[in-house]
Amino acid sequence: MPAITRFGVIVGAATGLFSCLGNCQSLTTTPTLASTGTLTRSGVPTGAAPSGGPGGTPPGGGTGGGSGTVNSGTGLYVLTDDQVVSGGSYSCEANDTSVFIANGTVSATLIDVTVVKSGDTSSDDDSSFYGLNAGILAIDQAVLNITGGSVQDTGEGSDGVFAYGDSTIYISGTRINVTGGNSGGIEAAGGGTMYASNLIIDANNKAAIRSDRGGGFMVVDGGEYRTSGAQGAPAVYSTANITVKNAILTAAGSEALVIEGLNELTITNCTVSGNMGVSGTQELHNVMLYQSMSGDAEDGTSEFTMIGGSLESLSGCMFYITNTAAIVTLSGAELTLSGDSSYLFNVSGNDASNGWGSVGSNGGNATLNLSGQTVAGDIYADPISILNIDIADSSALTGAINPDGTTAAGLAVTIDSTSTWVLNADSYVTSFTGSLDNVEQGSYTLFVNNTAASA
Structure with a gap:
């Protein structure tokens, strides 16, 4: 039988599987224990929600609305300060009810517990924003x-x-x-913080590592994080500051990574792959930086950094930037682009069918930094987008830029004396800084403001 300890001392032995059958919101008694127990059942307070209103739709996401107040629901077991729960199985079938909740200023520990959560949410938004119906939930200042x-x-x-x-x-x-709909693996929102190591996560319909409205801070080290759902189920979805290192990130039917709005994602020494299926009218892609206009992320610059490791696109372009400002920095990563798209980097507007800005003004404003990076693939920026490319620190780029002759709103290339750019088709930019000695044009031509550049 599992033991429940407090201050490192066993105070009661649980009677086996704790189950919540029916409406756990009305349960305020302690579960049956061999002696006085410390696990309690209680409700969770609500409060004012963070600001932000409805707008566009995140990939595979909800309406972007929300209830207007913080609604984290109830918990079958409310942890007390300094409590340690060691071993045992704990389950709940009630709707809007987490199995374990830590709230207030509680600091508690769960060791080798088995948590089984069924029962549905009454609000997908409240589940995404506030943790309603989660398996294990921490709120307030709880640790x-x-x-x-x-x-x-x-x-x-x-x-x-x-x-x-x-x-x-x-x-x-x-x-x-x-396995449930609108459900992910681990999440931080509303400013929450999570440090995760060596987890194995499988999620069917949402990201294995995710954040939502109000952002937060997440650090993940080691482990495997896998999703099997279609678009909207990347391995990582960031509306926060998220760092992942030494991990395997796999999205079997979705883009691999997504950043929304004024947020960051840093990937270090990870193995990453995505395989996005049909996306309607949107560009197939592997990594997307965008603004959904849903209110889930502040407007601002999305930042993606990848150091070492590998990134494979099994479908679509490698990077897609739309309706946001963005900075992408690559250093020493191995990139493998799918055979069905030549675009390494695509900065362009969208058709606004998902509410991602307005047609004609929802392009991107992006910077691509290559530092100690070897990469191949074409690059494209459409007439309503701006792209700055910095090739530095012994980097090597093989590919064409706007080979179809499209004139971007701005497309500047800077290359230092240690780096090279090999053209595989004619390329069209609006600005070039550096020596043309570092550009191998071969039988192709680099056009700067529609004028052929020559050494």
């Missing part, structure tokens, strides 16, 4: 330590482990499997 064990979520809107507000979660060595 929750999770080691080992597993989380199995099958309900609609039921993220595996969720940090909201000023809470912090440390999680290591846990297996998370999420």
Whole structure:
């Protein structure tokens, strides 16, 4: 039988599988224990929601609306300060009810627990924004330590482990499997913080590593993070500051990585792949930086940095930037582009069918920094987009820029004396800085403001 400890001392032995059958919101008694227990059942307070209104639609996401107030629902087991729960299985089938919740200023620990969550959310937005119906939830200023064990979520809107507000979660060595709709693996939102290491996560319909309205801070080190759903189920979806290192990130039917608005994603020494399927009228892509206009992310510059590791696109262009400003920095990464697209980098507007800005003014304003980077593929910026390319620190680019002759709103290339650019077709830019000795034109021509450049 599992033991429940407090201050490192066993205070009660649980009677086996704790189940929540029916409406757990009305349960305020402690579960049956061999002696006085410390696990309690209680509700969770609500409050004012962060600002932000409805707008466009994130990929595969909800309406971008929300209830207007923080609604994190209730928890079957409300953890108390300094509590340690070691071993055992804990399940809940009720709607809008997490299995474990840590709130207030509580600091608690879960060790090798098995969490089984079914039951659905009454609001997909509240689940995404505030953790309603999550398997394990921390809110307020709570600090929750999770080691080992597993989380199995099958309900609609039921993220595996969720940090909201000023809470912090440390999680290591846990297996998370999420199969319900609008449900992801681990999430931070509303400013939540999460440190994760060596997790194995499988998610069907949303990102394995995700954030949502109000952002937060996430650091992930080691482990495997896999999704099987279509568009909207990348391995990582960032509306926060997220760092992932030494991990395997795989999206079997979706783009691999997404950043929305004024947020950051840094990938270091990871193996990353995506395989986006049919996307309607949108550009097939592997990494997208964009602004959905849903209110889930502030307007500003999306930043993506990849150091070492590998990034493979099995479908579509490698990078797609639309309706946002963006900075992409690549250093020492191995990039493999799919056979069905020659575009390494595509900065362009969209048809606004998802509410991502207005046609004619929803292009991108992007910077591509190559530092110690070897890469091949064509680059494109449409007439309503701006792109600055910096090739430096012994980098090598093989490919054409706007080979169809399109004149971008601005397309500047800077190359230093240690780097090379090999053309494989005529290329059209609006500005060039550096020596043409570092540009191997061969039988092709570099046009700067529609004038052929010659050494």
